[in-house]
Amino acid sequence: MRKPDLMGKDQKMNNNNNNNNVKSKLRKGLWSPEEDEKLIRYMLTNGQGCWSDIARNAGLQRCGKSCRLRWINYLRPDLKRGAFSPQEEELIIHLHSILGNRWSQIAARLPGRTDNEIKNFWNSTLKKRIKNSNASTTSPNNSDSSEPTRDVLGGIMPINEHDLMAMCMDSSSSSSSSSMQAMVFANQLDPFSMLNNRYDMANAASFADMSACLSQVGMVDGLYGDYGMIEPNKMGLERDLSLPPLESRSIEDNGAPIDVKSHNNHINNSCFNNTDQIQNHNSKVEDLFGFGNHGQGENFRMGEWDFEGLMQDISSFPSLDFQVQ
DNA sequence: AACAACATCAACCGCAGGCAG
DNA sequence: TCTGCCTGCGGTTGATGTTGT
Structure with missing residues (x-):
């Protein structure tokens, strides 16, 4: 993959002119673990807003566009990683x-x-x-x-x-649960602790497993979607924040090589080991945040259609033999 | 073992559309 | 209406991993 590039092409060109504008300070290329963590922390605590503001306020030397892409494609909690079934x-x-x-x-x-x-x-x-x-x-x-x-x-x-x-277009308007709220609560209202307390998706045998797991805590809604209008305290619960395996790839951060594997391990090791923690807090969370009230004035759009409905539809297909638990 | 060719995928780029001033 | 900013999308690039010779 691309090496982190402190200076993009245009920046390199500008550099000769000692162009000290903001753009010339923007990083490009691969994201370092530190940058990921900054973005995750910011998103967990502040939620989604103007991406250029996010980039600035999170202390990232990235353009908002880059932050958005990184979040959407890599960091957002509702991502399912791994091979396509x-x-x-x-x-x-x-x-x-x-x-x-x-x-x-x-x-x-x-x-x-x-x-x-x-x-x-x-x-x-x-x-x-x-x-x-x-x-x-x-x-x-x-x-x-x-x-x-x-x-x-x-x-x-x-x-x-x-x-x-x-089937695809008939989207149910059922919104997601206030899963971010749950996650915050499940971590004693300390969103930062979530960085060290994540559910390890690698342990989930399949998406159906995860769905089953989440459905137990009323979280199956909003597991996916169009990236979500993530607001403070309204983000996906116990989806992992683990990163996809970059395996032994290493990247550099300010010239210092970063072991991505250990970075991923760092992330993964801090995931939930099981769903107990989730379930233990479930009732309280629901009481507090009203999980039963899906779609009641929530702005957190995690999907335009009802996944459970679709999964049921799909599972009824003769040729598709997987079942939603 | 060394090299080449191919495969993978994160990230970039440019554009379009929406929106506010 | 015009302008500028922001977001989202699709195409593309290029670094790295894998496989073949």
Whole structure:
């Protein structure tokens, strides 16, 4: 990946002129663990606002755009990391056949996935797979509309596009729970402690596991979505803040190499080890913050549609054998 | 072991649209 | 209406990892 670049291209050009404006101080390139932590802390305590303000107030020498991207694609708590499941692949392929390269819309229909992630996945994997599949199975005249259409992966797409569109577009307005509030409460109202007390998503066998876990604490809503209008004390609970495995990659921070692996371990080790902590606080949190009252005047839009509903729909598909717990 | 080719994916860039003044 | 700022989106880049020779 890109090395952290204290001076971007234009900054380097400006540097000769001793251009001391703000822009020339902006960092570019990979984010260091310290920067991540700054942004996480700021977002947890202050919530989402004007990104340029966030960048400034969080003490980050980054442009707001960069902060937004980092948060959306990497740091936000409701992200699901890891490989795409076959079901997700199928959904992506089918949604792409309908929506085209509207990655944000596709991402909005895939829990915990970002448009960037899906875009990369499509360009790097699915595109080729489809190409190969088409090359090997070019048998025209399979247009019997009464039959379930077979997608490029060989799975049966049991619904027509209209149904799928309806399924995708028919978003329930159920909003997320006040999960950030819960997280704050679960950490004795100390948002900073959350940095050291995260649920390790790596321990979750699957997204369904996580859904089941969260549903127990009334958190399944808002697990995903269009990045959320995150307000103070209204952010996703016990989704991990762990970072995706960069493995042994190392990055530099101000010239000093940073072991990303240890950085990730630092993050991961501080995650919740189990859901006990969540559950222990559940009733109190619900009492205090009214978890039962989904969608009552909350601005925290974590999704435009009802994930549970979709999961039920999907799980009812003959070709999709995973079930929502 | 060394190198090349390919794959992956975080991050950047430029543009468009919305909104306020 | 114009201007500037901000956000969001999609395309692209390029560093790094992996695989093949």
